[in-house]
Amino acid sequence: MTVDTVESTAIDRIDRKILAVLQEDGRITNTDLAARVNLSPTATAERFKRLMREGYILRFSAELHPGKLGLGLLVFVEVKLDRTTPDIFDAFGRAVARASEVLECHMVAGGFDYLIKARVRDMAAYRAFLSDTVLALPGVRETHTYAVMEDIKDTHVLPIAR
The missing domain is CATH 3.30.70.920 (Lrp/AsnC effector binding domain/regulation of amino acid metabolism (RAM) domain)
Structure with missing residues (x-):
């Protein structure tokens, strides 16, 4: 993976909070994520989909104990x-x-x-x-x-x- 600066729509404070929460717990439910970022579940799901579509979220995986x-x-x-x-x-x-x-x-x-x-x-x-x-x-x-x-x-x- 190269570090690219890809043009996409700007992200705001709430998007950043969503990304930070997802880095801590990628298995969090949309309902719990919405509560953590103080947004409705529908709005949170839409933001999540946009962040995925625009490549801010690359993938989800389990971190294993080597x-x-x-x-x-x-x-x-x-x-x-x-x-x-x-x-x-x-x-x-x-x-x-x-x-x-x-x-x-x-x-x-x-x-x-x-x-x-x-x-x-x-x-x-x-x-x-x-x-x-x-x-x-x-x-x-x-x-x-x-x-x-x-x-x-x-x-x-x-x-x-x-």
Whole structure:
């Protein structure tokens, strides 16, 4: 997902409040959402539909506990490419999209080309992921790995000004 500035209708304070509440509880009923934003259920449902239609809400999903699923090790991997050409960027992007361990991959400006966020079982699984997946990606010249020892803040919630 790229960060796009897409032209759409302006959102007001109530729309922002709806979005903030939905980030806290995506399973909230329309009636409860309407009560939280001090609006009728009908008006709330219409605003919700518009926010979905205009792309403010991308999707709904469950947040899972990685450790309980055997994915206790979080790693960040800096990747430098041997060449930075459109064909290498495209091939790299397609290959990363197929790697199930990769949670996020961002092209960055600075001393390296991509930052990968991945989850694996443990350090042995990471070693296999590094050799079998990361180093096999098109154009990879060099990597630097950072294993996370402790999560200080881990959120998907965006700071919405109300």
